[in-house]
Amino acid sequence: MRALVAAAIGLAAALALVLAVTAFGAPEGKTSPKPLLTTAPAAPGK
């Protein structure tokens, strides 16, 4: 009986973790304020 309770706790914890992570999802972010470029940058990200 105690083994079953331990297994149920492990299963519930795994389900809760995955559901929480997927519910939050990846951050949406914002549209970058950087412009569409009309000159070649000297180096990437510059």
Place this chain on the structure above:
Amino acid sequence: MRRRASLVLLALAVFCAALAPLLRWYAYPRLAKIPPGQYQEMVLEAKDATLLDYAGGMQPKKVDKVTIVQTLKGNVEASREVEADAGKDVVVWDTLTYIIGPDGKMVSRIPERYLFDAHTQDPVHATGEMVDGDPVKREGIEFKWPFFTEPRDYLYFDAQTRTSSPIHYVGPRTYRGMEVYCFEQTVPWTKVPMPKKMPIEGIDPATIEQTTGTTLWYTVKARFWVDPVTGAPVNAEQDIQQEMRGGIAAGAPDGRLTAFAGHVTIRPDYAKYTFDLVASNRTKVLALHTYAPAGLAAAGLALLAAALWLEARGRRREDGVSA
């Protein structure tokens, strides 16, 4: 005490064993997606290219270098609007391909709006989808392949012709130590719309065909080296040719004037930057898709074995005491 430890180990074993498939088949399909607010720039070059000298007698001339600056900018607000109708995660990329001559002046500029499913990269159609202001309805992919790209042909959208055609899987390659897939597409000579912005004084690109009978033709042989995990190209090469035919090109040999001809490659610093970015994203995708589920499954088995061993040992001792 051992009984309690074995129960804790059993709970941890079930936690790991359950988490492994949940991560792989529930969390991964929901979490692996292109972020809507991505911003990325790319610089490509065509060295020793041929470029039509619009200011100097409309004759093709050899130039040291033509630079192509390509920017992708995720439009989060537009994504939200389309998602509300589409009912799925959608990415809206506003892109600009800006072509610069050796004198630093604009040769051409082509804006695009590209909408696609954030998870599958399938195209999504909505108002605003366009190439250079012309409404289009894309089929297939553009810029990026799906996550876990398959070694097969795909439909690839060509912005110049506004059409999609197969991009053929050529085979596996090794690029900077990474196993990648090589794809190749050839677009035969095709009449294409004039760019809305051209460096010709006094001529409206929108009416040049009707007023002068000049048409623009284009062909390309494009090769992409794609990381199959992220679906992101790590390298690209294009042999592009553009010709004006008839009209203002009527006096040229065969009535054709080369507007552009060159072998376009990624500038070396951007090639390294792109490779590093893709390699980093590849690790993240593999962690969620493969490493973490496999590690958790192995940990689950090990913990279960430890729990059983501890339990068996505890029972043997109890049996010994009672005997």
